[in-house]
Amino acid sequence: MHPSLRFSVAPMLDWTDRHCRYFHRLMSKNTLLYTEMVTTGAILHGKGDYLGYSEQEHPVALQLGGSEPKALAECAKRAEDLGYDEVNLNVGCPSDRVQNGRFGACLMAEPNLVAECVLEMQQQVSIPVTVKTRIGIDEQDSYPFLQDFIETVAATGCETFIIHARKAWLSGLSPKQNRDIPPLNYQRAYQVKQDYPQLNISVNGGITDLEQAETHLQHVDGVMVGREAYQNPYILAQVDQRIFDAPGEPLSRHQVVELMLPYIEQHLANGGRLQHISRHMLGLFQGCVGARAWRRHLSENAHKPGVGIELMHEALAKVPLAQPA
Numbered sequence: 129m130h131p132s133l134r135f136s137v138a139p140m141l142d143w144t145d146r147h148c149r150y151f152h153r154l155m156s157k158n159t160l161l162y163t164e165m166v167t168t169g170a171i172l173h174g175k176g177d178y179l180g181y182s183e184q185e186h187p188v189a190l191q192l193g194g195s196e197p198k199a200l201a202e203c204a205k206r207a208e209d210l211g212y213d214e215v216n217l218n219v220g221c222p223s224d225r226v227q228n229g230r231f232g233a234c235l236m237a238e239p240n241l242v243a244e245c246v247l248e249m250q251q252q253v254s255i256p257v258t259v260k261t262r263i264g265i266d267e268q269d270s271y272p273f274l275q276d277f278i279e280t281v282a283a284t285g286c287e288t289f290i291i292h293a294r295k296a297w298l299s300g301l302s303p304k305q306n307r308d309i310p311p312l313n314y315q316r317a318y319q320v321k322q323d324y325p326q327l328n329i330s331v332n333g334g335i336t337d338l339e340q341a342e343t344h345l346q347h348v349d350g351v352m353v354g355r356e357a358y359q360n361p362y363i364l365a366q367v368d369q370r371i372f373d374a375p376g377e378p379l380s381r382h383q384v385v386e387l388m389l390p391y392i393e394q395h396l397a398n399g400g401r402l403q404h405i406s407r408h409m410l411g412l413f414q415g416c417v418g419a420r421a422w423r424r425h426l427s428e429n430a431h432k433p434g435v436g437i438e439l440m441h442e443a444l445a446k447v448p449l450a451q452p453a
């Protein structure tokens with residue numbers, strides 16, 4: 129298993145882009161970072177640079193969306209050639225757009241197809257091919273249903289599953305509702321680990337602090353944190369010491385901003401917009417005096433044409449260095 133599986137930041141469309149990952153990486157060297165889901169269609173036929181990332185982001189996993197074994201295998205190969213540390217298949221996204229393409233969570237109903245996809249990908253690459261799934265879809269939410277899915281896919285040699293511990297309703301709920309309304313059932317993920325101890329199981333969904341993460345780690349191999357890591361990113365600063373037993377001290381929030389400045393300057397020098405990066409940093413000071421002023425100064429100004437690095441300094445000056453205990 130990839131040692132970083134123990135703690136990861138979830139793939140999140142529009143959120144975990146390369147700038148976000150660079151920022152997260154400053155706070156934790158060990159956390160496994162996932163890209164946004166990238167579809168095979170975008171990679172094979174699109175014009176954008178969907179796979180670009182910075183060397184500093186390692187360990188970094190590419191999440192793919194698709195259900196065509198050959199296309200997935202070709203994308204996995206490209207990912208390996210580019211140096212990604214893992215390729216992950218999305219079997220959890222419930223959006224309509226994704227279902228029409230016959231991938232995402234609806235693939236839970238087609239374990240043989242998922243197995244075929246994973247096998248084809250594995251044959252192309254030597255980096256781990258992993259699967260992120262739900263615990264069920266629609267009325268198919270029994271443990272035997274999940275077991276059948278896991279067994280079928282694991283038979284290919286796939287060793288690592290990330291389980292978002294709630295089912296998805298494929299019609300009637302929006303993707304956002306599908307992240308909140310179906311109840312969490314961590315026991316299901318724990319049960320998978322008990323029944324298949326040889327597999328690496330990471331649990332995902334609703335984890336909001338490191339105490340919870342530590343509790344889950346008594347039952348499974350890894351935890352994946354999504355929204356909390358994005359909205360309150362400083363949670364990552366203690367991960368290396370607490371979850372990976374690494375030596376050293378967490379950076380302060382101010383230090384994190386300082387370390388972002390050269391990266392932001394480079395981005396601006398390349399013609400990029402400040403907002404592309406600062407938007408991921410809005411939650412950095414959550415819980416601190418000045419958090420609101422920081423957030424507001426950035427969100428009200430970062431989109432304006434021509435704003436430069438001084439905006440970051442101005443925003444930082446609004447947060448006192450010494451915080452009340």
Ligand SMILES: Cc1cc2nc3c(=O)[nH]c(=O)nc-3n(C[C@H](O)[C@H](O)[C@H](O)COP(=O)(O)O)c2cc1C
Nearest residue numbers: 138139140141164165218292333334335353354355
């Ligand atoms: C804005 C947003 C975008 C997401 N995009 C993806 C995605 O591209 N691929 C995926 O597998 N899951 C995606 N998810 C789901 C998360 O990876 C995660 O499974 C879910 O948010 C539950 O974890 P959490 O409660 O820690 O946020 C997304 C979630 C959010 C909030």
